[in-house]
Amino acid sequence: ELKVEQNPLFLSMQEGKNYTIYCNYSTTSDRLYWYRQDPGKSLESLFVLLSNGAVKQEGRLMASLDTKARLSTLHITAAVHDLSATYFCAVDTPNDYKLSFGAGTTVTVRA
């Protein structure tokens, strides 16, 4: 069974500072996704990482994937209030295209 561990589960950020969310997974997979969820809403796709060493950036968010270490990171640069949300990583189970989700990281950005 593919297990996905995300940490921290809660992250209180100060505006303007940098933070990282970590996503570890237990078995081989080369497809990892990051999503954002606002309260009462569904998932918004942030990044799709499809190969070892993949790095993608969008605004203040940057995601990377190390398939050998089975680790992905979501880095937040100079946090702003608009980034308050819950962030999920998810990993494709090999061969059946099911997604296994991490527990989510609830981010609160304070002034």
Added chain:
Amino acid sequence: GAVVSQHPSWVICKSGTSVKIECRSLDFQATTMFWYRQFPKQSLMLMATSNEGSKATYEQGVEKDKFLINHASLTLSTLTVTSAHPEDSSFYICSARVGPRPPSFGAGTRLSVL
């Protein structure tokens, strides 16, 4: 592209009644659709996987007779919560994908059973 429409977005029903939720892929034909359930402040829990024209595959612990899934075409899957009870109240999310391509998610359905 890759838009998934989910309806209704919110439904309230009386205990003992059945509720149907629709999930449509609008601009692509989905080989596989997935149904998730999410409790407040928790992650998404996969309930079942459905492929067009075949029976859904349910995850362990999910009652097949309670959560009926029909996948009649490559663009439509439905989830029917039968004889709903308050403990079935939750946020239900569908997703659809074509093979290994990244999945697209519906907007979710909030079910409240009184």
